[in-house]
Amino acid sequence: MLRSIRSTALIGTLLFSGVAAAQPSTPAAEDSATESGKPGAPPAAPAPAPVAVPAPPPPAEPEAAQSTEAQQKKAKTVQGAGLSSQSLTFSGGDSSSAAVAETSSTEGKDWGFRFKGYFRGPMRIGIDNSGTTPSASGQLQFHAPPVTPDSNYTRWDFTGVSPGPWAELFFQYGNQRVMMTTSIASYNITSGGWRELQDQLGIDRAFLTLKFPEALGDRGGMAWDVGVFSNFYGALGKYDGGLYQTFIIGRTRLAGATATADMDLNDDVKLVLEGGFGAKMDQMYQMYGGNKIGVNDVAATQPRYDYPSWVPYPGQNVQQGTNLMAHIHAGLVINGILTGNLHYMNTFVRDARWNVASTGGTTTRPSDANVPGKASIQVMGIDFRLNGGYLGDGYIGYSYIKASHAGAISDSIEVLHSQGGWQLSQNFFQDLKNPNHIDDGTGNIHTVAGQYTFSFASFMMRPKPFWGQAADVTLTPFAMYNKVTGTSASNTLLSKLKYGVDAVYSFMPMVAFALRADVVNPNMSDSTESFYILSPRFVFRSEFVTHEMITLQYSRYIYGKAYTDSSRVEAVMPWPYGANGTYNIKYLGSHPDENVINLSASMWW
Numbered sequence: 001m002l003r004s005i006r007s008t009a010l011i012g013t014l015l016f017s018g019v020a021a022a023q024p025s026t027p028a029a030e031d032s033a034t035e036s037g038k039p040g041a042p043p044a045a046p047a048p049a050p051v052a053v054p055a056p057p058p059p060a061e062p063e064a065a066q067s068t069e070a071q072q073k074k075a076k077t078v079q080g081a082g083l084s085s086q087s088l089t090f091s092g093g094d095s096s097s098a099a100v101a102e103t104s105s106t107e108g109k110d111w112g113f114r115f116k117g118y119f120r121g122p123m124r125i126g127i128d129n130s131g132t133t134p135s136a137s138g139q140l141q142f143h144a145p146p147v148t149p150d151s152n153y154t155r156w157d158f159t160g161v162s163p164g165p166w167a168e169l170f171f172q173y174g175n176q177r178v179m180m181t182t183s184i185a186s187y188n189i190t191s192g193g194w195r196e197l198q199d200q201l202g203i204d205r206a207f208l209t210l211k212f213p214e215a216l217g218d219r220g221g222m223a224w225d226v227g228v229f230s231n232f233y234g235a236l237g238k239y240d241g242g243l244y245q246t247f248i249i250g251r252t253r254l255a256g257a258t259a260t261a262d263m264d265l266n267d268d269v270k271l272v273l274e275g276g277f278g279a280k281m282d283q284m285y286q287m288y289g290g291n292k293i294g295v296n297d298v299a300a301t302q303p304r305y306d307y308p309s310w311v312p313y314p315g316q317n318v319q320q321g322t323n324l325m326a327h328i329h330a331g332l333v334i335n336g337i338l339t340g341n342l343h344y345m346n347t348f349v350r351d352a353r354w355n356v357a358s359t360g361g362t363t364t365r366p367s368d369a370n371v372p373g374k375a376s377i378q379v380m381g382i383d384f385r386l387n388g389g390y391l392g393d394g395y396i397g398y399s400y401i402k403a404s405h406a407g408a409i410s411d412s413i414e415v416l417h418s419q420g421g422w423q424l425s426q427n428f429f430q431d432l433k434n435p436n437h438i439d440d441g442t443g444n445i446h447t448v449a450g451q452y453t454f455s456f457a458s459f460m461m462r463p464k465p466f467w468g469q470a471a472d473v474t475l476t477p478f479a480m481y482n483k484v485t486g487t488s489a490s491n492t493l494l495s496k497l498k499y500g501v502d503a504v505y506s507f508m509p510m511v512a513f514a515l516r517a518d519v520v521n522p523n524m525s526d527s528t529e530s531f532y533i534l535s536p537r538f539v540f541r542s543e544f545v546t547h548e549m550i551t552l553q554y555s556r557y558i559y560g561k562a563y564t565d566s567s568r569v570e571a572v573m574p575w576p577y578g579a580n581g582t583y584n585i586k587y588l589g590s591h592p593d594e595n596v597i598n599l600s601a602s603m604w605w
Contacts, residue, residue: 081274081329083232117169122600126593156427162598179209220263228255236451248399251414254278270333280323318407321351321372339385347412348376375408390462394452406441443487449480476502495524512539528561548603555596
């Protein structure tokens with residue numbers, strides 16, 4: 001007990017000494033709208049500086065005066081069942097970074113232009129000397145990007161410890177009632193890397209948002225998204241996918257519409273209803289027949305895989321069909337603090353047509369096995385979110401995925417690190433003993449995941465609000481567990497678990513020190529496939545609460561025997577180190593990198 005009291009006193013001394021030394025400045029008036037997107041959602045108007053008392057504003061002209069009721073109506077927003085459709089894909093990817101503003105409406109009734117975005121530009125270098133070939137054995141090697149099992153965003157092993165490049169720009173025009181959003185995105189910044197054209201996502205979203213906050217009178221309002229956009233459900237983070245950067249319910253990638261309504265049941269409880277329907281505007285075609293590089297006279301009914309590098313890989317030897325989706329959500333918000341939601345999503349294919357013009361095949365029709373036919377991915381789930389102020393921000397959720405012949409499903413849904421059905425099959429239904437075996441994508445996945453962020457400064461300074469403009473220690477534990485059932489091969493009935501904790505000590509405005517630890521077990525029945533990561537880092541910025549961040553990080557990887565045994569034939573390394581999604585160490589030429597250096601700059605606005 002005495003040791004616990006001393007530890008608490010030490011943390012309190014460090015925090016309050018930082019508060020005394022920091023003396024944060026008051027944000028400029030023109031930045032108030034932007035600052036409202038910082039962690040903890042600070043007040044709409046900044047508090048006055050302690051050294052001066054501002055003069056009261058001049059009396060408003062009678063014709064410009066507004067009643068309190070009118071002001072409340074003007075400020076009212078419509079809450080959805082997930083993240084806002086106008087959310088950036090990433091909001092920093094780090095618990096020490098500032099969060100992206102949730103609001104996207106312009107002030108007042110006049111039409112106006114808004115520009116927001118996020119970029120991350122990393123230098124990532126893997127260092128290793130464990131070559132397995134005679135010419136490389138014992139030689140120091142450098143790899144950019146690093147050769148690690150957690151480096152691929154669309155693989156279950158992904159941790160987000162050293163994320164890759166990303167840039168996303170939102171161009172918006174409208175007013176408080178109507179908003180047009182168009183985005184440009186890319187996961188490669190070409191001047192510093194290989195000019196892979198498929199990395200340039202181009203115009204990624206384009207849609208209209210219509211808001212009717214008075215549609216239900218004093219009880220609530222409605223909103224409507226129409227166009228090509230994404231909805232986000234099951235996000236572990238408060239503003240994005242969390243430290244794992246994924247969604248356990250699903251992100252949509254469709255053209256269509258989503259309607260949202262919220263209604264006050266009483267002073268403390270709000271009901272939220274949301275539903276949508278959409279379709280992919282087109283689908284990736286599977287090429288058939290003709291000559292393949294290195295292979296002579298491929299039969300006209302045989303799938304081909306000699307796609308140019310700039311064409312996205314369509315998946316396994318199953319033609320993707322016309323994708324439709326329907327989804328519905330219902331939830332309760334209690335005192336604006338605790339939110340609970342029920343979710344159902346179904347993306348499906350009912351397409352028995354094989355058309356030369358739409359699929360790019362030869363004039364010879366392939367067998368029925370190569371047409372899309374019938375397929376679906378259904379997701380059912382429940383989740384809870386805590387916006388607890390000094391109690392912290394947290395998320396916990398459960399999802400059940402039922403997939404049937406998922407290879408024909410395109411990326412109409414992104415769920416559990418998988419963009420579409422063939423990636424879902426590779427992540428959860430692949431026969432690890434025979435990686436060349438192509439599964440048809442049928443099976444079930446149970447998932448439990450959560451993330452919780454606790455600020456010691458916010459808790460110790462209660463009930464006084466704390467917006468982050470002083471020294472602080474934050475802890476963020478996170479975890480995800482998956483269990484696979486209902487597959488055709490017994491050795492694909494896996495249980496997967498990954499978890500970790502991220503601690504950040506902001507001891508002065510311009511520098512913070514952080515330490516993250518991760519444990520990843522892709523196969524809980526085989527401990528040799530587990531690996532561990534310890535990542536200390538320094539974070540540099542211009543002040544405690546700001547828009548930019550420079551991170552200098554070192555990561556030490558500790559691998560199980562499956563990653564270092566050159567004689568092992570089972571595949572453990574993720575794509576792109578193997579044509580079918582995984583690869584074994586015997587043919588990789590070296591063990592995965594044990595040391596990774598990451599120097600990264602990022603900014604949101």
